[in-house]
Amino acid sequence: MFELIRHKTTSHKADILSGLTVALALVPEAVAFAFVAGVEPIVGLYAAFIMGLITAIIGGRPGMISGATGAMAVVMVALVAEHGIQYLFAAVVLAGLIQVSAGLLKLGKFIRIVPYPVMMGFVNGLAIVIFLAQLGQFKTLDANGVLSWLPQNQLIIMLALVALTMLIIQFLPKLTTAIPSSLAAILTVTLIVVLMDLDTRNVLDFLRSMSGDINATIAGNLPTFSIPSVPFNIETLSIILPYSCILAAVGLIESLLTLTVIDEMTGTRGQGNKECVGQGVANITNGFFGAMGGCAMIGQSMININSGGRGRLSGISAAIALLTFILFGSDFIEMIPLAALVGVMFMVVLGTFEWASFKVMRKVPKHDAFVIILVTVVTVFTDLAVAVFVGVIVSALVFAWEHAKHINIKVREDQNGWKVYQLEGPLFFGSAAEFLELFDAQSDPEDVIVDFQYSRVCDHSALDAIDTLAERYGNAGKRLHLRHLSNDCKKLLQKAGDLVEVNSIEDPFYKVAVDKVAP
Structure with a gap:
């Protein structure tokens, strides 16, 4: 009109x-x-x-x-x-x-x-x-x-x-x-x-x-x-x-x-x-x-x-x-x-x-829809800066929550009899806890592969989760093989050590957002 x-x-x-x-x-x-x-x-x-x-x-x-x-x-x-x-x-x-x-x-x-x-x-x-x-x-x-x-x-x-x-x-x-x-x-x-x-x-x-x-x-x-x-x-x-x-x-x-x-x-x-x-x-x-x-x-x-x-x-x-x-x-x-x-x-x-x-x-x-209403109300009753900060934070938290639910695995066995976990979805602070719950170090066989070909390691929380997983398998006396990780991920992983396998042809080259540097 x-x-x-x-x-x-x-x-x-x-x-x-x-x-x-x-x-x-x-x-x-x-x-x-x-x-x-x-x-x-x-x-x-x-x-x-x-x-x-x-x-x-x-x-x-x-x-x-x-x-x-x-x-x-x-x-x-x-x-x-x-x-x-x-x-x-x-x-x-x-x-x-x-x-x-x-x-x-x-x-x-x-x-x-x-x-x-x-x-x-x-x-x-x-x-x-x-x-x-x-x-x-x-x-x-x-x-x-x-x-x-x-x-x-x-x-x-x-x-x-x-x-x-x-x-x-x-x-x-x-x-x-x-x-x-x-x-x-x-x-x-x-x-x-x-x-x-x-x-x-x-x-x-x-x-x-x-x-x-x-x-x-x-x-x-x-x-x-x-x-x-x-x-x-x-x-x-x-x-x-x-x-x-x-x-x-x-x-x-x-x-x-x-x-x-x-x-x-x-x-x-x-x-x-x-x-x-x-x-x-x-x-x-x-x-x-x-x-x-x-x-x-x-x-x-x-x-x-x-x-x-x-x-x-x-x-x-x-x-x-x-x-x-x-x-x-x-x-x-x-x-x-x-x-x-x-x-x-x-x-x-x-x-x-x-x-x-x-x-x-x-x-x-x-x-x-909730964010639209929230920012409108906060703008009216407080001020613009507060409203924008609140809106961005809420939107970011919702984004993280939604993407945290999208991580899952497909389990299979390769020709060597090793158990392969094919990871799908982003690995970041929101999905790190759920990622760790997908594995059972006590029940798994001696050799386990985690394949990141269809996943992306996004931040330091994800790297810490991978290190924790490697430590769990190490304490159980089992070998964990990590495949298709980016080069900077490999440099930042400490507990995984030599369990990270290098594949120069297939491995991705993306960067991970962290403040931590390699020793």
Whole structure:
């Protein structure tokens, strides 16, 4: 029903107009996340500008939008509360250095180990998080300082404007794609509110309610260079290092997963390692220019893709437009109704959520369906990094459990009267215990052959199991012959000794994943 990809090709016009649309949507997000982190709104707006500009220029995924994000803001709040904003800037610089190092070490490729069910759960979870975040725009503080729903008349007006915004976004592309439908919707709804003088909240109302300052504004000056005012010693490093590591990890996970989602949607491929470097350079710059840092934003990236933004110019345009708003256009931006921006984000939710997952979960194995639901729930109730780690770990354990059940043997007798165990299936930590239970050293004949031709020795646990088996047969006074093992397996087996038979023609040459080295 809801088609997210409306523009298939790149054009400078589409990039510029989509960048302008994204910039409008960045303002309330940057302000909100600044308050989450416990810093001034301008610190969040500077982060959105710097992140967006630098990652658009040197990042690895054209069309992806970066800025201040909630995932990183929740990590920052404790540091700011305990040590102050200058320590935050230092932590952001160090996090950027870690991210650059990850890119140079080509660690971005490890995003490939994230299973598809985890990706699907991640997307669904973020869609729900974006939706729940928008519900806050329908609430306000009452006289007692309690957050409650808007008065009925204001709530009806806002719901009607949200619905109008969504209708314009959905149906305008059927008439024309000359202007991004999201931008047209924002401008149209703003014009209606101003001309009809409707009683509905705008960006300025949101800013004032968040700050409690009646004179609050998004207006500001150019960010200026400044070295974080912290002591350069071991104590400072011990304070900021844990936060920097978490910020770097969260930022890279969210950015690389968002990159993967955009790759899938656009049928193109970004460069993960280059994106790590881009994110790192942007965060280093943030720390030296009084900004809170950030990472890729899936919501704004979806707005950009939906509005036709494909090239680097879209991200550059969004960043420059945002800076223009800060310097010159604050009065116009502050009058934009929140309903228009909420409507845009609701369409992002509808386009981002994997509705096909409901059908998929009925067809895929139960454990994959469980992972999808698990990652979705954990993303909503904790954060993205935790959800991805949990999903990957659960998927790995399920994989190990399933493959551990696939090891079995075929028993026969050769021409010499020796008993031959033909092993089938992978031998690794999950199947090592079951492997040992397949043999009976006391009852077997004097000579026993274990043939690994149709098996693979995967890790050190497997080697230890083979050594243990050789020791059992040795203690029983019997000879165990191991055939078709790879060369590195032979070198690492200690207890088997000369029981390993060499066959240079038939033996495999694969490597086994171990940390142990031959003496």
